[in-house]
Amino acid sequence: MRARTPAALIALLAMAACGSGPAAESDGRTTITLGYYAEAGGPADGTMRKLVADFMKANPTVNVKIESAAYDEFYTRLRTQLAGRKAPDVWLSDGALVQEYAGRKSLRDLNDLAKSLNADDYYGIDLIRKSDPQGRLFGFPQGAQTAVLFYNRTMFKQAGLAEPTGEWTYDDLMAAAKKLTKDTNGDGKPDVYGFRSYSKSFTESWWPLVKAFGGDILDDGGKVAVDSQPARDGLNWMLKAMHEEKVSPDVVTTDALGGSQTLFPSGVVAMQLGIYARIQTAAQGDIDFGVAPMPKGPGGKRGEIANINSWVINSASADPQAKAAWKWIEFFSGEGPQTAWTQIGEAVPINKKVAASPAFLEPGKPPAGRQVFLDALAVADDLGLNPVWSEYTGALAKPITSALSKEVPVDAALKTAQADAQAAIDRFTPGG
Amino acid sequence: MPKRLAYLVLVAGAAVMLLPFLASLFNSLKTYADYIAVPPGFLPDPFEWSNWTQVWERAPFGVYAANSLLIASLAAFGNVLSSAMVGHALARMKLPARGALLTAALATMMLPTVVTIIPSFILFREFGWLDTFLPLIVPFWLATPFGIFLMRQSFLAVPKEFEEAATIDGAGPWRVFTRIHLPLVKPALATLTVFTFMSSWGAVLEPTVYLTSPDKLTLPIGVMGLRGQFVGNDQLVTAAALMSLLPILVLFLIAQRYFVRGAMAAGLKG
Amino acid sequence: MASLRDRLWATLFASPYLAHLILLTAWPVLALAYLSFTDYDTVSDPEWVGLDNYTRLLGDEAFWSSLGNTGVFALLYVPAQTVLALVLAVALNQKIRFIPLLRGAYFVPVVSSWVVIAYVADSVFNPRTGSANTVLGWFGIDPQAWLNSPALVIPTLAAVAVWKGVGYMMVLFLAALQAIPQERYEAAMVDGGNAWHRFRHITVPGVSGTTFLVLVLSTITTLQAFEQVYVMTDGGPSGASELTVLYMYRQGFQFFQLGYAAAIAWVLFAIILLFTLVQLWLQRRWVHYA
Numbered sequence: 001m002r003a004r005t006p007a008a009l010i011a012l013l014a015m016a017a018c019g020s021g022p023a024a025e026s027d028g029r030t031t032i033t034l035g036y037y038a039e040a041g042g043p044a045d046g047t048m049r050k051l052v053a054d055f056m057k058a059n060p061t062v063n064v065k066i067e068s069a070a071y072d073e074f075y076t077r078l079r080t081q082l083a084g085r086k087a088p089d090v091w092l093s094d095g096a097l098v099q100e101y102a103g104r105k106s107l108r109d110l111n112d113l114a115k116s117l118n119a120d121d122y123y124g125i126d127l128i129r130k131s132d133p134q135g136r137l138f139g140f141p142q143g144a145q146t147a148v149l150f151y152n153r154t155m156f157k158q159a160g161l162a163e164p165t166g167e168w169t170y171d172d173l174m175a176a177a178k179k180l181t182k183d184t185n186g187d188g189k190p191d192v193y194g195f196r197s198y199s200k201s202f203t204e205s206w207w208p209l210v211k212a213f214g215g216d217i218l219d220d221g222g223k224v225a226v227d228s229q230p231a232r233d234g235l236n237w238m239l240k241a242m243h244e245e246k247v248s249p250d251v252v253t254t255d256a257l258g259g260s261q262t263l264f265p266s267g268v269v270a271m272q273l274g275i276y277a278r279i280q281t282a283a284q285g286d287i288d289f290g291v292a293p294m295p296k297g298p299g300g301k302r303g304e305i306a307n308i309n310s311w312v313i314n315s316a317s318a319d320p321q322a323k324a325a326w327k328w329i330e331f332f333s334g335e336g337p338q339t340a341w342t343q344i345g346e347a348v349p350i351n352k353k354v355a356a357s358p359a360f361l362e363p364g365k366p367p368a369g370r371q372v373f374l375d376a377l378a379v380a381d382d383l384g385l386n387p388v389w390s391e392y393t394g395a396l397a398k399p400i401t402s403a404l405s406k407e408v409p410v411d412a413a414l415k416t417a418q419a420d421a422q423a424a425i426d427r428f429t430p431g432g
Numbered sequence: 433m434p435k436r437l438a439y440l441v442l443v444a445g446a447a448v449m450l451l452p453f454l455a456s457l458f459n460s461l462k463t464y465a466d467y468i469a470v471p472p473g474f475l476p477d478p479f480e481w482s483n484w485t486q487v488w489e490r491a492p493f494g495v496y497a498a499n500s501l502l503i504a505s506l507a508a509f510g511n512v513l514s515s516a517m518v519g520h521a522l523a524r525m526k527l528p529a530r531g532a533l534l535t536a537a538l539a540t541m542m543l544p545t546v547v548t549i550i551p552s553f554i555l556f557r558e559f560g561w562l563d564t565f566l567p568l569i570v571p572f573w574l575a576t577p578f579g580i581f582l583m584r585q586s587f588l589a590v591p592k593e594f595e596e597a598a599t600i601d602g603a604g605p606w607r608v609f610t611r612i613h614l615p616l617v618k619p620a621l622a623t624l625t626v627f628t629f630m631s632s633w634g635a636v637l638e639p640t641v642y643l644t645s646p647d648k649l650t651l652p653i654g655v656m657g658l659r660g661q662f663v664g665n666d667q668l669v670t671a672a673a674l675m676s677l678l679p680i681l682v683l684f685l686i687a688q689r690y691f692v693r694g695a696m697a698a699g700l701k702g
Numbered sequence: 703m704a705s706l707r708d709r710l711w712a713t714l715f716a717s718p719y720l721a722h723l724i725l726l727t728a729w730p731v732l733a734l735a736y737l738s739f740t741d742y743d744t745v746s747d748p749e750w751v752g753l754d755n756y757t758r759l760l761g762d763e764a765f766w767s768s769l770g771n772t773g774v775f776a777l778l779y780v781p782a783q784t785v786l787a788l789v790l791a792v793a794l795n796q797k798i799r800f801i802p803l804l805r806g807a808y809f810v811p812v813v814s815s816w817v818v819i820a821y822v823a824d825s826v827f828n829p830r831t832g833s834a835n836t837v838l839g840w841f842g843i844d845p846q847a848w849l850n851s852p853a854l855v856i857p858t859l860a861a862v863a864v865w866k867g868v869g870y871m872m873v874l875f876l877a878a879l880q881a882i883p884q885e886r887y888e889a890a891m892v893d894g895g896n897a898w899h900r901f902r903h904i905t906v907p908g909v910s911g912t913t914f915l916v917l918v919l920s921t922i923t924t925l926q927a928f929e930q931v932y933v934m935t936d937g938g939p940s941g942a943s944e945l946t947v948l949y950m951y952r953q954g955f956q957f958f959q960l961g962y963a964a965a966i967a968w969v970l971f972a973i974i975l976l977f978t979l980v981q982l983w984l985q986r987r988w989v990h991y992a
Contacts (some may be wrong), residue, residue, distance in 0.1 A: 438798055439798060442794060448865070449807045450807050451833075452822045452833075455825035455826065458825075459824075471836075514718035517715045518716050521712045525712035527712035527715075540723070541922075542922065542978055543971075544922070544928075544970075546947045548726070548734070550730075550955075550960055551737070571726055573718065574719065575719040580719065605708075634818075635815075635929075637928060656817060656933070670821045677818045684809065684813045691812075692809070695877075696877035
């Protein structure tokens with residue numbers, strides 16, 4: 001008995017210790033790990049797995065191991081994987097994060113590999129290049145996100161309002177929002193709002209607003225530029241919508257009611273700025289909705305921004321893995337897979353042919369007129385990307401959110417935001 | 433305290449303890465539309481029983497459960513064995529610098545894992561242990577302060593006569609430990625087993641930092657992984673979370689007295 | 703009498719913990735000390751920067767506000783937990799029926815992991831769907847945003863922490879109560895003391911050792927409140943529940959500034975040490991050992 005127990009234990013410990021180890025490649029196949037974020041078992045996950053299976057069928061020499069998780073978990077895990085030098089060979093990076101990995105030398109420059117494709121056939125390559133100080137290509141577009149104006153058609157009809165047009169300004173939006181705001185239970189406070197102005201996901205909130213009012217987050221030299229009059233105007237417009245006109249839920253209420261995830265789909269707000277992926281949640285809420293171009297600010301700007309989610313290749317991966325990974329990227333960018341990806345309605349396809357096809361433009365589900373996404377994308381600016389994206393945008397978001405909650409004055413908040421965000425950028429020195 | 437008041441306090445308190453579990457159970461059986469409906473209903477309408485099965489289709493919950501079970505079992509066994517050995521050395525053996533070791537154990541009790549997680553991560557990376565279960569198990573095989581105190585306490589209470597009789601019969605220290613003393617402290621062993629199992633089962637920080645492959649995740653991490661970015665599915669995640677509670681709840685119902693005894697033992701040494 | 707052989711055996715028995723002290727105590731503390739003087743992003747080698755991390759810490763408002771948040775959390779959580787646990791223990795110490803059943807109810811949150819608690823608590827404190835606002839509505843009080851409100855987030859977290867932990871502390875007190883000799887109460891009854899008098903002069907001093915332990919354990923819990931906050935709010939809304947341990951984790955594992963994170967860890971060490979010393983001092987003054 002005493003002799004057997006340790007033996008069994010050692011066996012168990014060995015089981016516990018069993019690492020994945022490099023997969024056996026005696027059959028001449030190259031194994032790569034592929035990471036992406038998707039809700040487990042959701043449509044994106046299912047489609048991606050099917051595409052990977054198709055890819056392996058088409059490329060019998062490549063074996064793909066999938067590592068997927070929901071968004072937050074995926075990036076938490078990826079960060080520890082990078083710190084532990086165990087990151088996948090190729091992964092789907094939120095466009096905003098590509099420079100974070102590139103700045104820490106975790107990514108391979110895809111310039112040479114990308115010569116196999118004609119750059120003009122795809123959206124987003126320029127924006128990725130633009131975000132790198134040396135114009136290198138650290139990611140290849142996977143799907144594009146850009147914000148437009150979402151509106152609930154039923155609520156517009158009930159209020160007897162004409163639907164938003166491309167000529168709308170933020171004044172028009174405010175006027176319509178006033179008519180859409182309602183107190184349905186008679187407690188003297190609105191419970192249905194015209195417009196959601198604040199969101200934790202700031203690319204659907206203060207970021208485009210600051211730009212539409214003529215300001216910017218980073219200037220062309222990469223310096224923080226939010227301490228400006230246009231930025232103050234943008235935030236003041238939001239404050240007016242939330243606290244004076246009360247056509248928007250305030251910051252706390254917005255988050256409390258579930259943010260951009262549930263406010264629009266549940267019919268609590270009639271309008272919101274939303275990225276393409278919000279179509280999925282809106283569809284879940286079973287509402288009839290449309291999309292329109294972003295409203296214009298006082299100077300006629302709309303402040304369109306784009307986030308190009310990208311495939312990136314690990315700089316630590318050996319050449320055969322990198323080449324196999326590139327094959328996957330090529331495959332995914334092709335018409336067939338792009339059409340399949342379009343059907344789940346998660347991102348604007350980066351393949352221009354597919355984006356111009358009925359599969360994208362007329363999928364037979366709301367919203368109609370998806371061309372507005374392409375129009376926005378064509379003129380959209382990048383997000384002011386750099387290697388400390390998470391940190392510097394965190395430093396921006398905190399004081400700005402406080403200002404929008406009326407805890408601090410807008411002036412002071414933007415000064416703090418400017419100083420803290422710039423400090424985060426200045427602190428970063430590229431690793432040697 | 434008058435008995436009637438005692439009942440009132442205890443029953444009201446128990447309701448506060450348990451009603452939220454009931455409410456979340458109902459939430460886990462709602463459709464998404466029902467879940468986000470304003471005003472909220474307490475009972476699901478309709479009962480969406482498929483939420484509980486859907487979770488299994490979305491994520492390999494069996495794998496997560498097996499991983500959690502393996503890790504928690506090995507952690508519990510290792511902690512009981514090692515803490516008993518160290519506690520025995522402190523209570524019943526002629527250990528040099530005994531006082532210093534006891535102080536050191538008290539000091540480590542004050543060092544939260546989260547504070548030392550960065551150097552531990554670097555250490556285990558150098559060992560090549562990342563993305564294996566070892567960083568979640570091996571520390572428990574090196575004894576924990578709580579385990580040491582609990583076991584020392586129990587061994588101190590064992591009368592000397594047993595040991596003396598065995599020693600006269602020629603038994604060595606290992607034999608005295610395994611054959612004479614361990615059987616006498618079984619309740620403490622059980623207590624430490626359930627406590628270690630429970631804390632390993634529910635851990636969030638360590639598995640988040642050390643495990644990355646989808647087939648190596650534990651239940652809590654698997655549950656958190658269900659939280660979607662673009663889609664509302666909190667009713668499903670609630671179902672998954674409650675499911676991950678079931679095994680530990682069963683263990684608790686079976687071994688309630690050991691949970692309580694462990695807590696009480698910890699209290700008495702104050 | 704203690705032969706070399708005996709001592710060797712004893713050391714062998716204690717060896718797991720000796721390894722523990724080297725690998726899991728000494729190494730982290732020393733490594734953190736070194737790292738706190740470096741710039742380390744986990745990819746390149748650590749680079750010596752002298753006191754830079756500590757000077758940055760002094761001027762880092764987010765760090766100081768995280769310390770403030772931790773303090774507020776502790777001030778709300780520790781006393782509430784201690785008082786409630788004692789009250790429940792006194793109630794449970796009566797000769798009443800269904801003790802295991804009642805006691806079991808209080809242990810269900812104790813054995814639940816924070817991931818479970820997060821979703822169970824959501825059914826109460828979710829501003830839209832939670833029952834807390836429904837209950838407030840019965841009394842005509844406006845709905846609150848709870849974890850989404852900068853003002854309420856820490857009180858709400860503390861309430862959830864008490865709810866989860868009170869059963870455990872209750873049992874600690876129960877053990878102490880049962881160790882108080884019954885004769886003392888009987889003597890007090892003869893002297894004509896009322897219930898409050900007995901509680902104040904017999905029960906409270908009788909459990910003072912456990913009170914001290916509960917205070918120590920609760921304080922440690924607040925410093926370890928990482929998992930709760932990580933799972934439930936991730937420091938939000940806009941930093942209002944960012945506790946120091948979470949801030950440290952973020953610097954280390956999110957921003958890859960391990961040197962800075964190490965400096966924060968050292969400050970935490972210092973604070974924990976300070977608290978331990980203060981509590982030891984208080985123990986000497988307060989605790990009546992019967």
